[in-house]
Amino acid sequence: MSTYFTEEHNQFRQSLRDFLNKEVVPNVDEWEKIGNPPRDIWKKFGDMGYFGLRFPEKYGGLNLDFFYDVILLEELSKINSAGTSAAIGAHTYLSLSHLNNEGSEEQKEKYLKPGIAGDLFGCLAISEPGGGSDVASMRTTAVKDGDEWIINGSKTFITNGVLSDYLIISAKTEPELKQAGISMFVIDRNTTGLSATKLDKLGWRASDTAEMAFSDMRVPANALLGEENQGFYYIMQQFALERITLAIGGVAGSEYALEYGLNYMREREAFGRPLTKFQELRHRVAQLAAEIEQQKQFVYHLCQRFTDNEYIVKEAAMAKLLATQLSDKVTFEVVQFLGGYGYMEDYQASRMWRDSRLGQIGGGTSEIMKEIIAKMAIDEVKY
Amino acid sequence: MFTEEHKLFRTGLRDFLDREVMPNIDQWEEEQRMPKDLWPKFGEMGYFGLNYPEKYGGIDADFLYSVIFMEEISKCESGGFMILPAVQQYMASPYINKHGSEFLKEKYLTKVISGEWIACIGISEPGAGSDVANIQTKAIKEGDHYVVNGSKTFITNGVYGDFVVAVVKTDPEAGAAGVSLLVIDLNSEGITKNKLKKLGWHASDTAELHFDNVKVPVENIVGDEGQGFYYLMGGLQTERLVGSIAGYASCEWAIGYTLQYMSERQAFGRSINKFQVLRHRMAQLISEVEANKQFVLHCARQHEAGEYIVKECSMAKLLSSELAEKVMTQCLQSFGGYGFMEDYKMARAYRDCRVGTIGGGSSEIMREIIAKMVIDDTSYQRAGSVSSTPKTKPVEAKKTETNINTNDKKTVMSFEAIESAIKEKAAAAKPLGNSLKFNFGEQNVMLDGTGDANVVTVNDATEAQCTVDVAMEDLTSMLKGDLNPMNAFMSGKIKVKGDMSVAMKLGTIMG
Numbered sequence: 001m002s003t004y005f006t007e008e009h010n011q012f013r014q015s016l017r018d019f020l021n022k023e024v025v026p027n028v029d030e031w032e033k034i035g036n037p038p039r040d041i042w043k044k045f046g047d048m049g050y051f052g053l054r055f056p057e058k059y060g061g062l063n064l065d066f067f068y069d070v071i072l073l074e075e076l077s078k079i080n081s082a083g084t085s086a087a088i089g090a091h092t093y094l095s096l097s098h099l100n101n102e103g104s105e106e107q108k109e110k111y112l113k114p115g116i117a118g119d120l121f122g123c124l125a126i127s128e129p130g131g132g133s134d135v136a137s138m139r140t141t142a143v144k145d146g147d148e149w150i151i152n153g154s155k156t157f158i159t160n161g162v163l164s165d166y167l168i169i170s171a172k173t174e175p176e177l178k179q180a181g182i183s184m185f186v187i188d189r190n191t192t193g194l195s196a197t198k199l200d201k202l203g204w205r206a207s208d209t210a211e212m213a214f215s216d217m218r219v220p221a222n223a224l225l226g227e228e229n230q231g232f233y234y235i236m237q238q239f240a241l242e243r244i245t246l247a248i249g250g251v252a253g254s255e256y257a258l259e260y261g262l263n264y265m266r267e268r269e270a271f272g273r274p275l276t277k278f279q280e281l282r283h284r285v286a287q288l289a290a291e292i293e294q295q296k297q298f299v300y301h302l303c304q305r306f307t308d309n310e311y312i313v314k315e316a317a318m319a320k321l322l323a324t325q326l327s328d329k330v331t332f333e334v335v336q337f338l339g340g341y342g343y344m345e346d347y348q349a350s351r352m353w354r355d356s357r358l359g360q361i362g363g364g365t366s367e368i369m370k371e372i373i374a375k376m377a378i379d380e381v382k383y
Numbered sequence: 384m385f386t387e388e389h390k391l392f393r394t395g396l397r398d399f400l401d402r403e404v405m406p407n408i409d410q411w412e413e414e415q416r417m418p419k420d421l422w423p424k425f426g427e428m429g430y431f432g433l434n435y436p437e438k439y440g441g442i443d444a445d446f447l448y449s450v451i452f453m454e455e456i457s458k459c460e461s462g463g464f465m466i467l468p469a470v471q472q473y474m475a476s477p478y479i480n481k482h483g484s485e486f487l488k489e490k491y492l493t494k495v496i497s498g499e500w501i502a503c504i505g506i507s508e509p510g511a512g513s514d515v516a517n518i519q520t521k522a523i524k525e526g527d528h529y530v531v532n533g534s535k536t537f538i539t540n541g542v543y544g545d546f547v548v549a550v551v552k553t554d555p556e557a558g559a560a561g562v563s564l565l566v567i568d569l570n571s572e573g574i575t576k577n578k579l580k581k582l583g584w585h586a587s588d589t590a591e592l593h594f595d596n597v598k599v600p601v602e603n604i605v606g607d608e609g610q611g612f613y614y615l616m617g618g619l620q621t622e623r624l625v626g627s628i629a630g631y632a633s634c635e636w637a638i639g640y641t642l643q644y645m646s647e648r649q650a651f652g653r654s655i656n657k658f659q660v661l662r663h664r665m666a667q668l669i670s671e672v673e674a675n676k677q678f679v680l681h682c683a684r685q686h687e688a689g690e691y692i693v694k695e696c697s698m699a700k701l702l703s704s705e706l707a708e709k710v711m712t713q714c715l716q717s718f719g720g721y722g723f724m725e726d727y728k729m730a731r732a733y734r735d736c737r738v739g740t741i742g743g744g745s746s747e748i749m750r751e752i753i754a755k756m757v758i759d760d761t762s763y764q765r766a767g768s769v770s771s772t773p774k775t776k777p778v779e780a781k782k783t784e785t786n787i788n789t790n791d792k793k794t795v796m797s798f799e800a801i802e803s804a805i806k807e808k809a810a811a812a813k814p815l816g817n818s819l820k821f822n823f824g825e826q827n828v829m830l831d832g833t834g835d836a837n838v839v840t841v842n843d844a845t846e847a848q849c850t851v852d853v854a855m856e857d858l859t860s861m862l863k864g865d866l867n868p869m870n871a872f873m874s875g876k877i878k879v880k881g882d883m884s885v886a887m888k889l890g891t892i893m894g
Contacts, residue, residue, distance in 0.1 A: 003684070262758065276758050286753035290698035294678035301677045318670035373666035378642060378656050 004067055004300050013071045019048055020079055028081035031206040032351070035198070036163055037084050042091070046118015051092045055100055059108055060116040066307045069093075070300075073245055077252035080348045082355035083206030085249065090159035090207075091115065093245050094238070095122030098168045098184065102226030102234050107186055111166055123160035125169040125212065126235060128153065133368040135170075135232060136179040140214065142171035149173075149185065149224070151193075151217040157362075161210025162196045165189050169214075170231050182231035185223045193217030203354035236383065239364070240313055243320035244299070244306055246363045250323030250356075251296045254330040257352045258288055261334035264347075281337065288330050295319075295326050313383050314376040321369035324359030331356040384680065385447060391883050393451045395890075399428060400459055408461045411586040412731065415578075416543060417467065419501075426498025429867055431472050435480055439488055440496040446687035449473070450680070453625055457632035460728045462735030463586030465629055470539045471495060473625040474618075474743075475502035475548050478564050482606030482614050487566060491546060500545035505535040505567075505592065506615070512537075513748040515550060515612055516559040520594060522551035524601065529553070529565060531573075531597040537742075541590025542578045545569055549594075550615065553608045562612040564605035573597035583734035616763060619744065620693055623700035624679070624686055626743045630703025630736075631676040634710040637732050638669060641714040644727075661717060668710050675703050693763045694756045701749035704739030711736045795856040802828055802841055804862045805892075809837035812892050817885040819892075820847035823855050830892070849885035852878040861893050868893055 005013075023044050031037050045051055053068045055061025062068075076085040092115075099112040099122075114120040131137035140153025151171050155161070167187045174181030187194070196212040226234055262285060265275035275281055299319050305312050331353040335342035342349040360366045375381040385393075403424055411417045425431050426440075433448045435441025442448075449472075456465045476495045479487050494500035511517045520533025531551060541547065546568050554561030569576070569592075577591040606614060642665065645656035655661055682695045711733040715722035722729045740746040755761040796804065805821070805828050815832025820843070829843035853861075857876045860866035868889040871877045879886040 003681075265758075282754035282758055283747070283750040285758060286750035287701070289757045290701050290749075290753055293695065293698050294674055294702055297681040298674040298677045301681065315673065318673055321667070322670050322674050367663065369670075370663040370666035373670055374662035377669045378645075378662055378665060 004304060005071075009067055009071060012068055013075065016048075016050070016071065016075050019044075020075055024079050024081075024084065028079060028084055028206060031084055032081060033205075035205060036208040037087050037206060042121045043118040045088060046116065050088075051096060051118060052116035055096070055112070055116055059100075059113045066303060069245075070248055070303050073248040074252040077249045078256040080256075080351060081206045082249075082253065082352075082358070083204040086159050086204050087207040089245060089249070090123055091121045091164070093241060094124035094159075095164075095166070095168050097238055097241060098124065098225060098234065099186065101237065102184065102230075103186070104222070106222065107225065111186060120165040121160060121163075122166045122168060123158050123164040123210075125155040125158045125161060125167055127155060127157045129156050129211070132157070133364050135182065135235060138170060138172055138179075138182060140169070140171040141175060142173050142183060142185065144173075144221075145218075147221050148218045149221065151185070151187075151214045151219060154211065154213045156211040157199070158196075158210045158212060159204075159207050161212055162198045162208040167194075167212075168225065170235065171214075173228055173231075177229065179232040181229055182235075183228050184225040184231045184234055185219060186225050187217070187219055187223055191217055191219060202357060203351070204358055240306065240316040242363045243316040243369075244302060246359060247295075247299045247316070247319035247323040248303070250320075250327040250359050251292060251299050253352065253356060253359075254288075254292045254323075254327045255296070257327075257331045257334045257349070257356075258285065258292060260348055260352070261285075261337040264338055264341075264349075275337065284333060285337075288333060291326055292330065295323050299323060314373055317364075317369040317372040320363065321366050321373070324356075325366065327356045327359050384684075385451070387879075387883055389447055389451060391879075391886070392448060393455060396428075396430070396452065396455050399424075399430075400455060404459055404464065408459060408464060408586065412461060412463065413585075415585050416588055417464065417586055419543065422467075422471075422498035422501060424498065425468060426496060427867065431468065431498050432496035434472060434477070435492065435496055439480075439492045446683055449625070450628055450683050453628040454632040454635075457629040458636040460636070461586050461731065462629075462633070462738070463584040465633075466539050466584060466587050467501065469625055469629065470504060471502050474622045475504040475540075477618050477621055478504075478548050478605050478614055479566065481617070482564070482610070483566075484602065486602050487605065491566060494545070501540050501543065503538050503540040503544045503547045503569075503590075505538050505541070505547040505549035507535065507537045509534055509536050509591075513744050515562060515615060518550055518552060518562065520549065520551045521555050522549075522553050522563065522565050522599065524553065527601050529599045529601060529604075531565070531567065531594040531599055534591065534593045536591045537579070538590045538592055539584075539587055541569070541592055542576050542588035544588075547592065548605065550611055553604075557609065559612040560609050562615075563608045564611045564614055565599055566603040566605060567594075567597065567599050571597050571599065581738075583731070583737055585731075616693075617691070620691070620696040621686070622743050623696040623749075624682055626739065627675075627679040627682070627696070627699035627703040630700075630707045630739055631672055631679055633732065633736060634668075634672045634703075634707050635676070637710055637714045637729070638665065638672060640728060640732075641665070641717050644721075645717055655717070664713055665717075668713060671706055672710065675699075675706050679703060691763070694753060697744075697749045697752045700743060701740075701746055701753070704736075705746060707736040707739050796859045796862065798823070798826055798841075798855070801855060801858060801862065802839070805830065806839045808862070808892055809839050812837060815885075815888055815892070817849065817882065817888070818847040819885050819888070820850045821858060822850050822852050823858075847881065849879060849881040849883070851886060851889070852880070861889075864893070 049062050050072055052061030053064045053072060054066060057063050076088060096112060096115050099107060103112060115122060128139055130139060142149045142151045166189060169185050169187060170182055172181050173183040193215045194217050196210040199209045199211055201209055268275050302312055302315050302319050335349045335353050338347055338349045341347045429442045430452060432441030433444050433452055437443050456468055476492060479492050495502050508518050508520060510519060522529040522531045546566055549565050549567050551563055551565050552561045553563040573595045574597055575593045579589045579591055581589055646654055648655050679699045682692055682699050685692045715729045715733050718727055718729050721727050809830055814835060814837055818831045818833055821828045826842055829840045829847055831838045857866060857871055861868055861871060
């Protein structure tokens, strides 16, 4: 019995799987090598409607319930390339979400619509070399100059930051107000004064990750996203969604990794019998399977509450914390199950393991999650 | 997920436990037993029949009432206390309810529900625990009785309890197919009991039982001979699910208890809940407990829907008992030296949780089951024809069976008789402090206790703070003391509108 998925959901999952198996899975090894998915993949996703599952029909979206996104995120976590999933995810769940929530009609027409269609893709740039989750310490500034804003500063660890067509960025419009003086902007790639450098990473190799600099970058007044000085609030509002997407990915990635490990163990023989017959390994698999099932049900429960518009800041932090920790544990074990082959690039386990490592860092580290949970559970703070 | 009715039930239960249980826990732990007259009080409140048919005095409430019951008894600072009601209702007697004959239900199940008799389940033996097919206790049929020989051990409630649902071999040659369940009175001739000393669970009695040519009537067989193994496999899912609830609920208690201490205890000039390392440790535990709780609740919903969830129950039991170990260890650490002292309750919680990964199938057995299902794709089917129908309760049918608790007392009072009975009760009771209306559709009785006395009027048009919709026959039962207001509430016989807390005072009016 599934509490959350209807027959329509299951059909959607099947067609999505077919699509991924045809358009994505055969190519991820190459994308991992070149460091990003090719330009034409965006259009293919757009044509299928995958970027606009939850967005209004007016902008080309499908206006579906959140569990369609859950399915998209789950299946994207089973293509053995978290870098590819990250590129897709950053576009729709980070950049398009801000445009949908805060964008003006004009901005929605210009970016959201083509973003959903897959004609353009974007990125979200918040972290800076000197401050990640500590948003208040942001140094990038935007100063009004007549009809324009002049933006100076730098951003780092930005997924799709080199190749995207547009950027959603944060900057301080009133630095003396600290976090209350942050605003959001949407900026075209070809803006003068914008430069981006590709970073080399431990994993997530199929996505481009950038450090970018803004040097007297002039943007028009209508580049402001939403209201002035509301940026911090907008960012915070998006965090619950971002954390839930990471939790979904963490669980689905774990599930995929364990299944992969198990398939290997069924075939691999040692001392005259398959690895699945060794009690010690069986119990480790059982433990992981139990932890994954528990985490999955916790995340589903949360997705339901998210769908119902409940207040889930604390639980989203919990889910993100636990799911990404679990993913590290599972992928570590799967490498172990494969022995020497686990360390070789011929098998998928090594990529799973290194790709998993980012989970506990991106979207707020595990330590930041614990800070939030501690504040809410111990000090009874509400956000 | 929990309705207003569920919440009200929890409040009533909590009040009951605070009154009848909490003040005595330390003494029971010390004496290593609990008084026998405590349990009929549970029975009276309906707490032992939450999951059982009305026919035998049960309430037949949905499983979430059982979740609440388990949660609250797990928050009484004593695992030894918690386990008696848990065994009574969820581990021993379900076999009688599910597979037992009418005779067994009338004789034993009714007494379990009323709290007059305490039940235990006898599976483990000195030489076999989870390896049920290998048990050695024999029950050989001789005419109209079985002759039982063998031993059972680690039997909760076995010393002071009244009967045991014992796992025996009726066909010793047949392996699992020779296993049967037999109800044995613990005062039978030929039984010796040995009270075991334990690491924790001190308030609870745990026995080693020896059966020496014990005669048991043939009608005490549960279900069919040779089906015991399958009955057990089904029953153990409930046992594990219930154990999982106890696991996360005790963790919630420990975290609350620890956070309270951490907010009061000072070190280096500030309360210790300001130290980041301790905060993060607690945040991690709180998260893990929340995830486990939601998983167990998910399993509870599946269970309620009639699904047979062997894998999930094993997973839940494994994870929640291991989590409890972790939580108790780390919470105790926050108390420093006081954690090691009996003046605080952490020491007891720490030792009590230790049995979680052992009882009801050890963690290793859970992993064996999970491994078989996940790796070998083994699936387990539900036992026997009796239990193969999913537990679905036709709601409409239930509403019409209003008189089931009072089937031999069918007389319904007239409206006038009800009015005067309420007047009598209201005069005897202290002023309610609120207004309460009993609504029978066309007519109503209003009780206004906002002044110095309870004033009773009939067919009053003014709004009361709380209105109770009830059938006259059910109110009759309540007035006669045949129906507990809380039971009536839980089984949908009374519907409350307005201030729910006023309805809670029904008990005081009904005396």
